Amino acid sequence: MTALGLRSRRGSSRFFVYATLVAFVLGSLFPFYWSFLVASRDTGMLSDHLPPVLPGGNFWSNAGRVFDSVPFWRALGNSVIVSGTVTVTTVLFSALAGFAFAKMRFRGSNGLFAFIVVTLAVPTQLGVIPLFIMMSELGWAGHVQAVIVPNLVTAFGVFWMRQYIVDAVPYELIEAARVDGCSVFGTFVHVCLPAIRPAAAVLAMFTFMMSWNDFLWPLIVLDAGNPTVQVALEKLQSGHYVDYSLVLAGTTLATIPVLIVFLLLGRQIVAGIMQGAVKG
Amino acid sequence: MTTVAEQLPRQDSPREPAKPSLRHRLSRWDVKFSPYLYIAPFFVVFGLTGLFPLLYTGYVSLFDWEVGDDDPKFIGLANFTALLGDPQFWNAVGNTISIFLLSSVPQVIIAVLLAALLSLRLRFPAGWRVGILLPYSASLVALGIIFANLFGPRYGLVNAMLEAVGLDRVEWQANRFASHLAIATMVNWRWTGYNALIVLAAMQALPRDVYEAAVVDGAGAVRRFFSITLPMLRPTLIFVVVTSTIGGLQIFTEPKLFDAMPGSNNGGSQHQFQTLTLYLYQSAFEGFDLGYASAIAWLLFLLIVLIALVNFLITRRLATTTGPKR
Numbered sequence: 001m002t003a004l005g006l007r008s009r010r011g012s013s014r015f016f017v018y019a020t021l022v023a024f025v026l027g028s029l030f031p032f033y034w035s036f037l038v039a040s041r042d043t044g045m046l047s048d049h050l051p052p053v054l055p056g057g058n059f060w061s062n063a064g065r066v067f068d069s070v071p072f073w074r075a076l077g078n079s080v081i082v083s084g085t086v087t088v089t090t091v092l093f094s095a096l097a098g099f100a101f102a103k104m105r106f107r108g109s110n111g112l113f114a115f116i117v118v119t120l121a122v123p124t125q126l127g128v129i130p131l132f133i134m135m136s137e138l139g140w141a142g143h144v145q146a147v148i149v150p151n152l153v154t155a156f157g158v159f160w161m162r163q164y165i166v167d168a169v170p171y172e173l174i175e176a177a178r179v180d181g182c183s184v185f186g187t188f189v190h191v192c193l194p195a196i197r198p199a200a201a202v203l204a205m206f207t208f209m210m211s212w213n214d215f216l217w218p219l220i221v222l223d224a225g226n227p228t229v230q231v232a233l234e235k236l237q238s239g240h241y242v243d244y245s246l247v248l249a250g251t252t253l254a255t256i257p258v259l260i261v262f263l264l265l266g267r268q269i270v271a272g273i274m275q276g277a278v279k280g
Numbered sequence: 281m282t283t284v285a286e287q288l289p290r291q292d293s294p295r296e297p298a299k300p301s302l303r304h305r306l307s308r309w310d311v312k313f314s315p316y317l318y319i320a321p322f323f324v325v326f327g328l329t330g331l332f333p334l335l336y337t338g339y340v341s342l343f344d345w346e347v348g349d350d351d352p353k354f355i356g357l358a359n360f361t362a363l364l365g366d367p368q369f370w371n372a373v374g375n376t377i378s379i380f381l382l383s384s385v386p387q388v389i390i391a392v393l394l395a396a397l398l399s400l401r402l403r404f405p406a407g408w409r410v411g412i413l414l415p416y417s418a419s420l421v422a423l424g425i426i427f428a429n430l431f432g433p434r435y436g437l438v439n440a441m442l443e444a445v446g447l448d449r450v451e452w453q454a455n456r457f458a459s460h461l462a463i464a465t466m467v468n469w470r471w472t473g474y475n476a477l478i479v480l481a482a483m484q485a486l487p488r489d490v491y492e493a494a495v496v497d498g499a500g501a502v503r504r505f506f507s508i509t510l511p512m513l514r515p516t517l518i519f520v521v522v523t524s525t526i527g528g529l530q531i532f533t534e535p536k537l538f539d540a541m542p543g544s545n546n547g548g549s550q551h552q553f554q555t556l557t558l559y560l561y562q563s564a565f566e567g568f569d570l571g572y573a574s575a576i577a578w579l580l581f582l583l584i585v586l587i588a589l590v591n592f593l594i595t596r597r598l599a600t601t602t603g604p605k606r
Contacts, residue, residue: 017397024394025411028473031418031426034437038429093321100315112319119326123526123584125557126577127333129570130340134333150329153322183307184314213419215533216557220565230421234536237425238543244429251422262417266410273413273474274481 032255039063039249062249069239069246071225072253075232078144082218082228083211086151090207091200093153098161099192103174104184113162119155128220135221146221147228151211157203160276164199165192202272205265212258229254334581341574347564352571359575369576371551372559373583375460379535379555380528380587382464387472388520392513394472395479396505409480412473423466424537431462433540453540456552463553466534475520482516483509518595525588529580532557556580 039062040055066072100106101113131150132141140146169192177187215230222228224235236250262269341359345352363369394412402408415423430437431452439449452462486509494504510517535553536545545562547554554562556576564573 017400017402020397021402021408021411024473025408025414027469028412028414031423031430031469032414034430035422035426089321093325096318097322100318104311104315104318106312106315109315112323116322119330121522121526121588122330122334123530123581124330124334125530126581127330127337129564129574129577130333130336131329132564133340133570150325152325155322155326158319158322184310188318209417213421215419215421216561220561230419233419233421233425234543237537247425248429251425255418255422258417258419259414262414263410266413267406269416270406270409270413270477273477274484276478 032259035248035252035255038244039252042245058245059249059252062245063253065246066236066250066253070232070236070250071227072229072232072250075227075229078222078227079212079229082144082147082151083208085148086211087204087208089152090154090157091204094157094161094203095165095193095196095200096188097153097158098163098165099169099188101158101162102165103169103171103192116155116158120159125216128217131217132220141221142223142226144222144226144228147214147218150217151214154207157207160203161196161199164196168195168199202268202275205261205269206272209258209262337574337577340570341578343571345569345571345574347568347570349570355571359571360579363572363575363579368551368554368559369579372547372554372556375456375535375547375551375553376529376531376555376557376583377587378457379460379463379467379531379553380525382460383467383471383531384521384524384528386464387468387475387524388517390468391472391475391520392479392510392517394476395483396509398476398480399483409477412476414473415470416474418470420470420533421537423470424534427462427466427469427534428538428540431538453538453548454552456548456550459538459548459553463531463534463538466538467528467531471524475524478520479513479516482513486512514596518592521591521595522588525591526584529584529587530557531555532561536561556583 036059037053037055040057040059042056042058042062101109135141135146138146140149173191174187177191182190213230214228215234218228218231219234222231224231227235233247233250233254237247340352342354342356343352344355344358398405398408398412431439433439433449433451433453436452438452442449450458452458490508490512491504494508499507532555535547535555535558538553539546539548541549545554545558545566547558557580560573560576560580563569563576567573
């Protein structure tokens with residue numbers, strides 16, 4: 001018995017189901033493949049009446065031109081620094097706050113947590129103008145800390161961690177650790193952290209991907225000389241209008257690392273989305 | 281930012297020893313104040329970089345404030361009155377809503393149907409789920425560039441295909457509706473699989489016995505879907521619709537990169553696909569008019585709240601009507 005109560009026993013309906021799913025997966029893959037296809041040839045191929053289906057051999061030369069056109073190494077470095085830092089701090093601060101909300105009694109905890117849930121729906125992107133003014137005043141505009149600091153911890157992270165810790169960390173263990181003379185922080189380190197590894201891993205993946213793909217705020221606060229990968233891509237496109245082989249070589253380079261991570265950890269990412277949905 | 285830690289919690293410990301040792305007191309303070317310390321990072325970061333800027337936007341919107349201006353002039357609501365008489369603003373409102381509708385309505389419907397397919401007994405269930413989620417890993421910038429190329433007016437693959445089957449080529453950038461359709465396609469491509477998984481998770485959590493009862497009562501699969509599945513998915517559908525509203529109305533990256541003029545913030549030669557966030561960005565960081573851009577931000581915020589509310593009500597109504605119309 002499935003959720004729909006359908007049993008596709010008949011061959012024809014089974015075929016239809018699989019055909020539809022195959023079409024969806026191919027449709028999902030196609031833009032990635034197309035990006036690589038164009039990147040591996042030269043732009044002249046786009047004027048052919050019907051494009052080829054197989055990649056050519058120019059990918060590495062086009063990729064090399066990407067590094068000549070924009071500071072791509074620097075962009076990669078910046079993106080790694082930003083996404084790495086933001087991932088570590090988000091997981092750590094979310095775990096601490098989640099632990100406090102899930103397992104500790106303190107005045108105002110319900111109200112404060114409700115406040116966090118409400119902020120999930122607040123489009124903070126709309127505050128970019130004062131944020132830009134603040135960063136300029138601080139002298140941070142153009143530097144990566146301007147991208148890192150606003151993303152140090154997220155409402156989603158706190159919410160996610162609290163939901164997990166409620167079930168994953170039994171009170172008995174905390175009590176036992178307290179009796180053994182652990183400080184509150186000691187119980188967090190010795191009892192809570194080991195129990196929440198799976199949830200922390202999923203949160204880390206999501207945070208890293210979101211941060212790696214973030215665009216509006218980095219575009220505002222960074223300049224072309226010191227970009228993140230996404231900002232560098234945009235500069236690459238605005239500098240070379242017709243040279244799609246070059247531009248799509250850039251998008252391929254920027255996408256491949258995330259795609260590899262995604263294919264390796266895809267199951268956990270799927271599980272993470274589905275867990276979050278049921279609990280949220 | 282009011283710190284909660286300033287309000288001392290009342291002591292409510294039932295068993296106090298006669299002479300609390302220093303160590304004991306330290307431990308009590310630890311229990312009392314640690315939670316405030318642990319939740320402080322979120323409230324500090326959100327307060328300073330989320331909430332404060334959002335409110336401060338309202339303040340900036342009351343000034344004639346240029347980038348780098350040391351002494352902005354207070355002009356009251358002049359930015360708002362100018363905005364309400366600005367055809368480019370209303371054009372952006374129309375484009376934003378149009379793209380939002382084209383990218384939300386089909387997306388939610390397809391996501392529910394896709395979730396229904398995924399909920400069947402399949403071989404390699406995990407593989408299919410990862411497969412339809414692939415688009416979620418693409419960055420919006422990469423996506424915008426790739427789709428701008430696919431929908432290119434002269435050499436784009438989509439037009440080549442259309443011509444190959446004997447149809448006319450479409451001016452994807454120049455034509456207003458066509459450009460909205462192309463941008464909505466990007467949004468749908470990236471988010472449909474993600475939302476399908478959320479709906480699927482909710483479907484799998486539905487109680488089985490209701491379905492068994494329906495089967496005994498002789499309800500067919502279609503009837504069961506409309507009379508049981510959809511109404512029970514209501515909270516999830518509301519969640520999906522409201523989140524896609526908050527995201528969809530702030531759409532920025534796709535139209536920015538879809539422009540045939542690279543680097544342009546115009547949203548097409550006639551602003552035919554300039555969205556509100558793109559107009560906000562252009563006003564602030566190309567026109568250097570921070571006051572005007574802040575007014576756009578506030579009106580966009582109101583629009584999001586309004587449409588999210590309307591969506592909430594519509595979704596509630598739709599999901600409660602039981603059964604297909606006869």
